[in-house]
Amino acid sequence: MFDALPEFHRPPSLPRAVRPTALQQSALWLSATRLLGSNAEMVDLGTRRALVLRRRLKIIGDLALLSRAELGMSPGDLTALRHHLGTRHLAVNAETMEDADALARAGFRRICAPRAIAELTLDASSDVMSARLAQKWRNRLRHGQSQNLMIQRRPMQPDKRFWLFRAEALQSLRKWYRPLAPEMVAAMAASKPGAVQVFTAYHLGRRVAAMLFVRHGLQATYQIGWSTPEGRKLSAGPALMWRAMVELQAMGTDRIDLGAADKRLAPGLARFKCGTGAEIRQLGGTWVDSGWRFRPAQHTMAEVA
Structure with a gap:
């Protein structure tokens, strides 16, 4: 039902924390x-x-x-x-x-x-994760997967001038939020190569959406989500998030901190995050x-x- 993905090797015998670390x-x-x-x-x-x-x-x-x-x-x-x-x-x-x-x-x-955050537990079975999706979210995912999107995942290089930072800076001005400083994200990429992963969706050769995740231990944090109007029409967001869920789990991630989920101040964003099967925690x-x-x-x- 969902895209076939390349296999990844999950590190063996990793200790599991009693409670995930932020x-x-x-x-x-x-x-x-x-x-x-x-x-x-x-x-x-x-x-x-x-x-x-x-x-x-x-x-x-x-x-x-x-x-x-x-x-x-x-x-x-x-x-x-x-x-x-x-x-x-x-x-x-x-x-x-x-x-x-x-x-x-x-x-x-x-x-x-x-403030409230959304926390998403991952599973080795994509069927299990699919069953947790909200129906409307699943429908948008299917729509996105039918749009001939090309999705790439690459580790971010330690460059504070990375294109996604400029795109998010403009987006943050429109949506009134303060992003994490590019210097900090670049420093994490420099501290541990491969820790910062970027998923990018292309349509007809154009970038239409991207998501950036930071891997730390057995957890990952959803740090940046960006989309063009075309990307939203193509349901690139659900397609990217689903690919990230499956690939990050295969790389050894048990849980994703999806960040703020304020149903009053940003109801659309909260619905998107909750639609993945995430749970809200105060x-x-x-x-x-x-x-x-x-x-x-x-x-x-x-x-x-």
Whole structure:
């Protein structure tokens, strides 16, 4: 029913993580940030390790950032976290609602509300993944596969001037979002050749759509999606995503983080991501603890919502 694909060798005996690690907590992200000259390190937090980014800013001083690290710490331990990290200010992008509740109880201040992301589990059987597709999404996929699209997958070279970055920059202006800096994507490509994979759809020799994925461990993150009006008419998006699902799984990927899925602010994008069979999960929002002010009284998430 679906396109025949070349076989890939899945690395044998790879350990499976109990819970997938976000790109911002991966060894690839650590290597790339260091390559760009940032102060990044892995630190021990009880029984876990987390990637911490550090910056010294004018006026406010030292700032440490924990982005999407699943902490699993008690409110009491979180109360001392800023001092444990030796920083004047600490910002935490909470990975789970459980971490968010503990941060609230520890006296952190929430500065950004939680956002939802779409997470897609892959399967070695394309039939299993096909059965999970929403009916309308499956119909668009069939339409795309009937349009004589040529789809290519290639590893991205470490070039911050790669054509897709320019195309996304123009798209981001129209759709009001801030893309990841091309320098960071190029640094990840330089840190581990083959980590950044680009799927491009052509029609009659013209590029009509493209998707960029970052592979890290057994996971991948959907980082860029771009399409022309012609590509949308040809249903190139579903055709590209399906090809990426099958090929990334064959390369050893168990799960794709499809990124933000806000049904209120971007309902069309959320429907597209959910149509793949992905599940929506709520992150915990952004929290801060600062040495500039007294720690507020403890609260629960229900009280700050």
